[in-house]
Amino acid sequence: MMFRTLGAVAALMLAAQSASAQTASPETLRAAVAAYVLPTNEARTQVVVEQLRAAGFEPVVETFEGGGRQTGPMEGRNVVAVFGPEGAKEILITAHYDAAKLRDGSLAHGVVxxxxSVVGVIEAARLLKDKALNHRVRVIxxxxxxxxxxxxxxxxxAHGIANVAAVVNSDVAAYGDTMMYGQNSGAPSAFVTRAVQELCAERAMQCVGFPIYPPxxxxAFTAAGAPVVSLGFQDEVGAHQMWLAFNGGENNGLAEGFTPQVFRVIHSAEDTMEAVEPATVxxxxxxxxxxxxxxxxxIAAR
Incomplete structure (x- = not known):
């Protein structure tokens, strides 16, 4: 009951600010992220639904038969919301909400x-939903x-990518002021990468492009041929250390056996609210x- 109450409180805080075009307060964003600290991924699904509703959307839960080699068949639930005008093409903004299982069988807090990222994506959608856009935006x-x-x-x-004009994916966007972006999605994604680079310059943001970016x-969208970019945030030193770990080769300058801090946090018991910075969200x-x-x-100008 306590977990359910915390999720409802966070949704109410979001709803109180949903009519505003301003970014939600740090307290609201922190509470929204903390609402996901739950014992099951099924419970996290309900938080996604509540937060999308609080932001003014009508989410749809799309179930599928998933699971893996370790789990066996297991039902999954993607949560989808759309806004903007109907048309032949749409832009997707995505993030995953499930958390990793730890070795003891419990669920990681899964906030970093x-x-x-999920809260950041929902908040981005809330900021956009009343704007005069040229394309429908699909939040997944x-x-x-x-x-x-x-x-x-x-x-x-289930849906194909025929009407997908671009995909913006967010993963590990919880702390730091440096945005990382993948450059390894192939020629169809070149215009999306260029848009990211231009935006970084226009906003005077610290950004690091990764020729090889963590998966x-x-x-999945790259394999299907859709234009896509994956984005995340870290502190500047951590972002460059991760760049070297993935792109620096044998002579990357990192200490032997070095693991970037972010990889010591995710998929571990250290992935807790202490690592989350609402300013980054x-x-x-x-x-x-x-x-x-x-x-x-x-896309409209093409």
Missing amino acids: DNAA LFDQEELGLVGARMWIE SDDR ARAAETYAALIEKLDRE
């Missing part, structure tokens, strides 16, 4: 990976990313909203 909060991008793959299998749900939401607006204009 990935509740903070995926389940079972931690089992191998299952939710994203199943959504693509997230963007990989707000920064992510504002950046994602600005990127969607930029892509919306550029």
Whole structure:
């Protein structure tokens, strides 16, 4: 009952600010992220639904038969909301809401990976929903990313990508002021990457592009041929250390056996609210909203 009450309180706080075009307060964003600290992924699904409703959307839960080798068949639940005008093409903004299982069988708190991103995506959608856009925007909060991008793959299998103009995915956006973005999604994604780079310059943001970027749900869209970028946030030093770990080769300058701090946090008992910075969640939401607006204009001008 306590977990359910905390989730409801966070949704009420979001609802109180849903009519405002301003970014939600740090207290509201922190409570929204903390609401995901629950013992099951099924319970996290309900928090996604409540927060989308509080932000003024009418979410739909799309179930699928998922699971993996370790779990066996297991029902999954993607949560979807749409806004903007109907048309032949739409822009997707995505994040996964499921948390990883720990070795003892319990669920990680999963706030760095990935509740903070989910809250940032919902907040970005709230900031955008009353704007005069050229394209429909589809918010998809995926389940079972931690089992191998299952939710994203199943959504693509069910809906295809024929009407997908671009995808903006968020993963691990909980702290720091440096935005990381993947550059490894192929030629179809070049215009999305360019839009990210232009936005970083326009907003004077600290950004780091990764020729090789850690996998997230963007990989499912890359494999399907959709234009996509995956985004995350870290402190500047951590972002560059992660860049070196993935892109620096044998002579990357890192100490032997070095693991970037973020990888010591995610998928562990250390993935707790102590690591979350509401200012980063707000920064992510504002950046994602600005990127969607930029892509919306550029796609319409083609």
